[in-house]
Amino acid sequence: MGALAQHAGIAQNALRRLFSSPISGFLNIIVIGIALCLPSGMYVLMQNAQGLLAEVSASPQISLFLTMDANAEDIATLRKQLAQNPAIGKAVFVPRADALKNLAQSNGLADVIAGLESNPLPDAFVVSPRATRAQALDLLRNQLQKIPHVDLAQLDSAWIYKLEAMLDFARILTFILAGLLSLALVAITFNTIRLQIMTQKDEIQVAKLIGATNSFVRRPFLYLGAMQGMLGGITAWLIIVLCLHFLKQPVSTLSRLYGSNFALQPLSAADSLTLMLFSLYLGLMGAWLSVARHLSEIEPR
Amino acid sequence: MISFNQVSKRYPGGFEALKNVSFDLAKGEMAFLTGHSGAGKSTLLKLIAAIERPNSGSVLVNNQNVSALKNAALPFLRRNIGMIFQDHKLLFDRSVFDNVQLPLQICGFDHRETAKRVRAALDKVGLLGREKANPIALSGGEQQRLCIARAIVNRPSILLADEPTGNLDAEYTQEIMKIFDSFHQVGATLLISTHDAGMLKGVRTINLRHGEIATESSGKITGAAS
Numbered sequence: 232m233g234a235l236a237q238h239a240g241i242a243q244n245a246l247r248r249l250f251s252s253p254i255s256g257f258l259n260i261i262v263i264g265i266a267l268c269l270p271s272g273m274y275v276l277m278q279n280a281q282g283l284l285a286e287v288s289a290s291p292q293i294s295l296f297l298t299m300d301a302n303a304e305d306i307a308t309l310r311k312q313l314a315q316n317p318a319i320g321k322a323v324f325v326p327r328a329d330a331l332k333n334l335a336q337s338n339g340l341a342d343v344i345a346g347l348e349s350n351p352l353p354d355a356f357v358v359s360p361r362a363t364r365a366q367a368l369d370l371l372r373n374q375l376q377k378i379p380h381v382d383l384a385q386l387d388s389a390w391i392y393k394l395e396a397m398l399d400f401a402r403i404l405t406f407i408l409a410g411l412l413s414l415a416l417v418a419i420t421f422n423t424i425r426l427q428i429m430t431q432k433d434e435i436q437v438a439k440l441i442g443a444t445n446s447f448v449r450r451p452f453l454y455l456g457a458m459q460g461m462l463g464g465i466t467a468w469l470i471i472v473l474c475l476h477f478l479k480q481p482v483s484t485l486s487r488l489y490g491s492n493f494a495l496q497p498l499s500a501a502d503s504l505t506l507m508l509f510s511l512y513l514g515l516m517g518a519w520l521s522v523a524r525h526l527s528e529i530e531p532r
Numbered sequence: 533m534i535s536f537n538q539v540s541k542r543y544p545g546g547f548e549a550l551k552n553v554s555f556d557l558a559k560g561e562m563a564f565l566t567g568h569s570g571a572g573k574s575t576l577l578k579l580i581a582a583i584e585r586p587n588s589g590s591v592l593v594n595n596q597n598v599s600a601l602k603n604a605a606l607p608f609l610r611r612n613i614g615m616i617f618q619d620h621k622l623l624f625d626r627s628v629f630d631n632v633q634l635p636l637q638i639c640g641f642d643h644r645e646t647a648k649r650v651r652a653a654l655d656k657v658g659l660l661g662r663e664k665a666n667p668i669a670l671s672g673g674e675q676q677r678l679c680i681a682r683a684i685v686n687r688p689s690i691l692l693a694d695e696p697t698g699n700l701d702a703e704y705t706q707e708i709m710k711i712f713d714s715f716h717q718v719g720a721t722l723l724i725s726t727h728d729a730g731m732l733k734g735v736r737t738i739n740l741r742h743g744e745i746a747t748e749s750s751g752k753i754t755g756a757a758s
Contacts, residue, residue, distance in 0.1 A: 442611035443638045
């Protein structure tokens with residue numbers, strides 16, 4: 232109980248010191264908050280992009296265009312073959328006549344099509360694979376391409392490749408950003424604690440003269456660093472929550488216009504906790520480095 | 533309790549503050565340390581609390597070789613030594629009460645015991661009514677007494693005072709000597725540096741000159757001089 236009360240006292244003291252000059256105290260915390268909210272915000276956006284990617288790539292399609300000489304019998308064999316393939320969820324046959332009709336309706340090409348002597352479109356299957364990963368899809372496409380009477384197997388996944396590559400790029404960028412800004416946080420704390428040690432120089436000297444151990448002298452500064460880090464983390468969290476709140480409406484409007492019911496996902500509880508603990512830890516680390524560097528310089532004379 | 537054996541201290545730059553100093557101070561003994569300014573009085577006191585380390589010889593406190601103590605052991609040596617500084621070393625960002633409770637906080641006393649001891653110490657030096665004041669508002673004599681309260685609150689067995697009456701008038705000096713005497717009565721070991729010859733009646737006096745013990749006048753108990 233005594234030890235606990237003592238720690239509570241030190242924590243309270245650290246909080247008071249943190250805001251002993253309120254403006255610079257708040258500025259420090261805001262700087263840390265902004266530094267942290269950049270990588271965490273990017274992380275949130277990436278999580279969302281990944282969700283979006285999963286949603287759209289959940290229904291990839293492969294179009295199988297048949298050769299013009301494929302007859303009804305060939306088509307029936309093919310239909311059976313596709314139904315038996317375990318990698319394929321569904322295969323819908325689109326007769327060439329229907330395809331032409333659809334084209335005429337949808338694209339306003341009715342006049343052009345009416346002028347054609349014969350139907351230039353081939354019969355086709357629209358295949359829905361079970362796999363969603365780009366590589367598995369590509370494999371399936373190559374397999375389908377080799378089937379007799381298949382003229383062309385076309386996968387609509389080139390853009391998924393590109394999106395995935397872009398997400399990989401963004402992920403690495405986020406890591407680099409997170410690393411650099413974590414370093415900045417450590418540096419900010421290092422400096423704050425250095426200044427604090429300088430202003431409390433007399434107190435440290437007196438405490439050492441009357442028998443304070445190093446850990447006693449060190450403790451308030453570690454508390455100060457950890458607390459500043461955590462308050463910075465909370466600030467970052469608030470910034471992200473606020474930004475997501477403001478983005479929510481426009482994003483859902485946009486996705487409705489695209490016929491999707493995609494909605495921005497907020498930061499999960501686990502991620503929020505990780506963010507705060509991580510910033511607390513970084514603050515503690517900065518304080519530790521600073522204390523190790525500067526406290527030994529202050530010896531009583 | 534305190535034993536110097538052939539102790540020399542040279543500061544960087546070559547100034548030799550103490551040369552071959554040897555003396556013993558028994559448990560419960562009170563002694564004055566006199567000498568001109570620069571004679572090495574402050575250095576001698578600093579060696580006892582291991583604020584400075586000797587270049588040669590040994591300093592024993594409570595049969596412990598202070599000059600060989602590891603840094604991590606120093607706090608525990610110092611908790612047993614009450615120090616009164618010429619420049620007081622008070623903290624002006626906190627109240628009189630908070631200044632006095634610092635040694636108790638360091639030792640981890642709980643709130644109630646701390647408050648009790650702080651009041652007892654302030655009472656002893658006659659500052660009980662000023663516990664909420666800021667030390668900057670105290671007179672020179674009061675600041676000195678506050679410094680004494682901080683030194684004794686922990687009930688150390690050794691009390692070291694560096695020119696405690698340095699710039700006080702005779703009346704204040706008398707008061708402070710009375711406080712020291714009451715500590716002597718309850719069995720503390722005291723070493724007080726001073727250049728005030730009026731204080732010295734009937735008490736053992738070690739006189740330093742240019743870093744060496746020049747004369748030693750014995751009080752009631754005779755220490756072994758080299």
